[in-house]
Amino acid sequence: MVCEIKTRRDRFIGFPIFTILFLSLLFSASSCEKKTQKINEEKRIKVITTLFPLYDFAKNIGKHKVDVILLLPPGIEPHSFEPKPKDILKINNADIFVYTGKFMEPWVEDILKGIGERRPLIVDSSKGIILTENGDGKNEYKTEHLKVDPHIWLDFSKAQRIVDNILNGFIEKDVENREFYLKNATKYKTRLKELDAKFEKALSLCKKETIIYGGHFAFGYLTKRYKINYLSAYKGFSPEAEPTPKDLIELINKLKEYNTNYIFYEELLNPKVAEILAKETGAKILMLHGAHNITKEDFNRNVDFISLMEHNLKNLIIGLECK
Numbered sequence: 001m002v003c004e005i006k007t008r009r010d011r012f013i014g015f016p017i018f019t020i021l022f023l024s025l026l027f028s029a030s031s032c033e034k035k036t037q038k039i040n041e042e043k044r045i046k047v048i049t050t051l052f053p054l055y056d057f058a059k060n061i062g063k064h065k066v067d068v069i070l071l072l073p074p075g076i077e078p079h080s081f082e083p084k085p086k087d088i089l090k091i092n093n094a095d096i097f098v099y100t101g102k103f104m105e106p107w108v109e110d111i112l113k114g115i116g117e118r119r120p121l122i123v124d125s126s127k128g129i130i131l132t133e134n135g136d137g138k139n140e141y142k143t144e145h146l147k148v149d150p151h152i153w154l155d156f157s158k159a160q161r162i163v164d165n166i167l168n169g170f171i172e173k174d175v176e177n178r179e180f181y182l183k184n185a186t187k188y189k190t191r192l193k194e195l196d197a198k199f200e201k202a203l204s205l206c207k208k209e210t211i212i213y214g215g216h217f218a219f220g221y222l223t224k225r226y227k228i229n230y231l232s233a234y235k236g237f238s239p240e241a242e243p244t245p246k247d248l249i250e251l252i253n254k255l256k257e258y259n260t261n262y263i264f265y266e267e268l269l270n271p272k273v274a275e276i277l278a279k280e281t282g283a284k285i286l287m288l289h290g291a292h293n294i295t296k297e298d299f300n301r302n303v304d305f306i307s308l309m310e311h312n313l314k315n316l317i318i319g320l321e322c323k
């Protein structure tokens, strides 16, 4: 009997000790996990990019080894974007800063002069890419406001070069993970090559050969690559230069001449110009996404560059009446 009572007492005393031990082990394990997570987060390369395609490319190359921030707030029109002091601070605190090039972000040169000693690695993603002036192909409008076309990401061969430039920046900053970045970049470039081939094939079978765009001159490289004629209502490389009534009348006459059934409109811009053109000519409107930036909803839905371009191709097939 005595023995039985003792055993029960032991059990009784042993229970809280065991529980305390178990809980403290659990607690130290979870705090250990938190510490490891924090160390991993601290080890990640901090990358800041200006435009959405650069953000998406950087994420695809760096995956979990990088933290990528999009400088442009979702929904903001990028050509008129000017960085605020808090943006400059963000750039200053990053390990790598990726921008499109001096024709897209002319403000970069100035802020780099004023940036502190702990400056990030600067990646000019247009390095090695030949940028052209408008008007050298079948495009009919010459720009008046900017001389050089900055929309290099919309030519998928140039986009692959952008990927390489970002990759080189990652390797320079974090050579230990060279193979990892290289493998991811190669895989992503294959996807861009496949996208290019899809565009090439689908756009070679169209009844119409002219894109009428109610936005700014963003698709010069894309249309040149696939040998499509391109007219945009805004003559410049930026939506700041709105078309005059005279420009619109000229364009409406052209649309009637081309017997256009579809007019494309731009993302993040009120489609009023495309709507006026559509109303005057009886055409329908379709979106053609320049991918400079995306809306907050698209950002939250994790929309990516390739899916935006695939959607563009669907609309181009409808608009240009391709087989």
Ligand SMILES: [Zn+2]
Pocket (backbone or CB within 6 Å): 079, 151, 216, 217, 218, 237, 238, 239, 290, 292
């Ligand atoms: Zn643009």
